[in-house]
Amino acid sequence: MTEPLVIFDLDDTLIDYAQAADRALASFAHQRGLGESGVQFLRDVNAGTLTVHEAWQLIGEHFLLPESADELARSVAATLPDHAVAFEGAVEGLNSLREAGWRTALLSNGSPSVQLTKVRATGMEELFDAVLICDPGGTRKPDPTVFEDIAVRAGGGLRNSWMVGDSLTSDIGGGQAAGLTTLWISHGRILPDHGPQPDHVVSNISAAFQILLKEGPTS
Ligand SMILES: [Mg+2]
Numbered sequence: 001m002t003e004p005l006v007i008f009d010l011d012d013t014l015i016d017y018a019q020a021a022d023r024a025l026a027s028f029a030h031q032r033g034l035g036e037s038g039v040q041f042l043r044d045v046n047a048g049t050l051t052v053h054e055a056w057q058l059i060g061e062h063f064l065l066p067e068s069a070d071e072l073a074r075s076v077a078a079t080l081p082d083h084a085v086a087f088e089g090a091v092e093g094l095n096s097l098r099e100a101g102w103r104t105a106l107l108s109n110g111s112p113s114v115q116l117t118k119v120r121a122t123g124m125e126e127l128f129d130a131v132l133i134c135d136p137g138g139t140r141k142p143d144p145t146v147f148e149d150i151a152v153r154a155g156g157g158l159r160n161s162w163m164v165g166d167s168l169t170s171d172i173g174g175g176q177a178a179g180l181t182t183l184w185i186s187h188g189r190i191l192p193d194h195g196p197q198p199d200h201v202v203s204n205i206s207a208a209f210q211i212l213l214k215e216g217p218t219s
Pocket residue numbers: 009010011012013165166167
């Protein structure tokens with residue numbers, strides 16, 4: 001019998017996107033010699049209601065930076081993947097699942113080079129039997145064929161497989177359409193009563209690992 005498979009989403013499932021963005025901002029401020037007050041200014045501006053363009057326009061004017069708002073936004077966004085941070089317990093959880101006999105896979109929508117940089121930056125590159133990054137131009141979640149594709153790459157079919165993710169549309173809706181048991185990471189959000197209804201709801205990735213390790217494969 002093939003070992004059970006669990007497929008994970010990446011951003012805001014295994015990786016803390018907000019923390020990576022914050023680290024990228026802090027790194028930029030330090031590189032430009034803006035000091036701790038500069039870090040805080042950047043955080044405050046980016047946490048506000050301004051658009052990305054407006055935020056960087058304000059930052060550029062405040063610190064008399066030579067680049068345009070768009071150039072500043074682009075240069076900081078380009079460093080974000082290198083600052084990727086795994087949620088607490090994510091790496092340990094993947095290791096525990098694999099030790100318990102699960103196969104693990106990563107299925108993410110996004111630019112392959114960006115997403116793979118995040119995987120390497122968080123030390124997770126050896127922790128998956130298969131990785132599939134779906135380019136914006138091609139077939140991607142929630143299309144059920146990409147779930148079938150990754151199951152084949154991971155050495156089996158979708159029987160007894162699970163999908164874990166934070167997006168109700170891409171991860172839960174797509175996973176259900178492919179016949180998977182689904183686990184939604186809510187991050188405290190309320191599950192709407194319309195739309196995809198996950199089999200399990202947890203608030204963070206550590207709780208997801210606890211359920212997977214306890215429940216094991218579905219039959
Ligand atoms: Mg996500």
